[in-house]
Amino acid sequence: MKGLRIALLIAALVGVALLATSNVWSSDETTTTTTPPQVTSRAATINNMQVGEVLVGDTVVLRIHQAAGGLTPVQRAGVVANRLTNSLAAGNTINNVQVGQLNGQAVLMMGNDLLITADSSEANLNNSTPVGLAVAWQHNLQTAFNPGAVTTTVAGSQETWPAWTNPTTKIVPIIELGTQASLGFAQITGPSERVNQVKAVLQLSAVFEKTARIFAFVPSSELTGLNRVQGVAVTALLQYTLFRL
């Protein structure tokens, strides 16, 4: 009888632990909303479908079509607006908005704060991928807050990666995409005709599972725009803080 009591106690404890974990997993968009001065949300109807919109000033930066976590699209938009406002009030800036991955899903973060999950159904409605949708939202936010600083994205050429049979090197500035901040310099290497095209290395930042910060380097033929030159990569970083080496 005593054994049964112990077993029941263990079962109850495991059950409580499972429920607690499930609450953590499902706590994606459940914070309360307040009305911030600059960031707002509203309901809108598109193609006879009620959607939620997040606005910065008069500009719509996010449009949510899908319900999730027990919330309607309009409620989700309110939650996102609230998160954005709170994160800004906590000292984050629009430059801290990053695309990331959390629990295996593409997300938009501000610093360490989750703003919204870009799920696949929402991405499908936008004819995009989850990461693509998160990138588009990031771009919209940055443009709305700081219209002059955001670069236009230009498609890179669809080439194969060439072998470095007679490579050459060059030093170019590293520029943060979005803010245009100068971050240091990079030595790039590749075939000479490709290296000659590169004017800067554009840095894109992202966060993976809140534990890994990613800094991607894109050798670009433009100083301010993203136009990848294929076949060229970074081989050294100068005046650039890298893991406090």
Next chain:
Amino acid sequence: MKKILRRTLIVLTIAAMLITGGLFTGYYLRPAYSISLGSILLAGGIVLAVSSFGGQINKFINNLLGSHDAAVAGATKVVPIFSIGQGAYVGAAQVVGVPAEVKRTKGVAAVNATIGNVGGSALIPISTQKPGGGSSLSRVSGVGISAVIDFHIG
């Protein structure tokens, strides 16, 4: 003896019920994330973290670059960075190049140098996870760095 057997049977039955219930309610079946990157980093360090999550990080970076219309045309892979100055692993890098050479790349050696006021780090793709002894670095030619990954816990 009989009592011990009975207790064992009870515990096993309840465990089976919990597992079955978990499967039905979706509490389980999250193997990729049940052990987090943070806990792997804490328990096994950068090499284990890269070995366990490198593929996912690589895919994520490629998706990110693709979403900016800046996808790389070459093969890519995430490998640990070993700082020669510190004698320790300090992060990870996504390397890019022709597939055969990327496949050979097992790590990146970071070599620090300062000339005048300018400090820098050469990032050298190598065919071993850690640079060997002496002056040899087993450099892999034709491979460069596409991204660096800074791990942090907390």
